[in-house]
Amino acid sequence: MTKKLIATSIAVLSGAAIAYADPAGDWGAGYGHMGWGGGFGMLGGFMMLVFWGVIIALIVIAVRxxxxxxxxxxxxxxxxxxxxxxxxxxxxxxxxxxxxxxxxEE
Incomplete structure (x- = not known):
């Protein structure tokens, strides 16, 4: 019973997420090239570099x-x-x- 409830919940939530992400149903037609859209502009690219920099730094620290x-x-x-x-x-x-x-000692 619980497995069926969990599977149903996941299906409903997935459908709701898809409907929320693309309410018009055109799958990114108004979001620019390949659905990437304007996003955060240069701040988005900078944050991506910061994110990967932190991940790489954590890996280096862990290895050391x-x-x-x-x-x-x-x-x-x-x-x-x-x-x-x-x-x-x-x-x-x-x-x-x-x-x-x-x-x-000298």
């Missing part, structure tokens, strides 16, 4: 947000943190660590 994750959960590391990490992993010895630490 999700791809900025580094292993270990660290968002950023400075040189001293990297040096300490390399020393802790055994990649460099204590003498090399002290030399590089002194160079970074």
């Amino acid at each position: 947000w999700f791809s900025d994750n580094r292993p270990g959960g660290a968002k950023s590391s400075n040189a001293m943190d990297i040096l300490r990490s390399r020393f802790a992993k055994g990649e460099i010895d204590e003498e090399e660590f002290r030399k590089r630490k002194a160079a970074l």
Whole structure:
């Protein structure tokens, strides 16, 4: 019963929308080239550019947000943190660590 009611409602509302959009029944004959009409003029074109600019910016921000994750959960590391990490992993010895630490602290 509810599916039938929903389908009937959609059909009625669609018909009402079509009748409202084109009350004369001539499907855009008075609206200029291909039914585009005067619209909003230059403001309409500008708003289209703004809309797509916002969409593209949101996509870029989302990609940067999700791809900025580094292993270990660290968002950023400075040189001293990297040096300490390399020393802790055994990649460099204590003498090399002290030399590089002194160079970074200058």
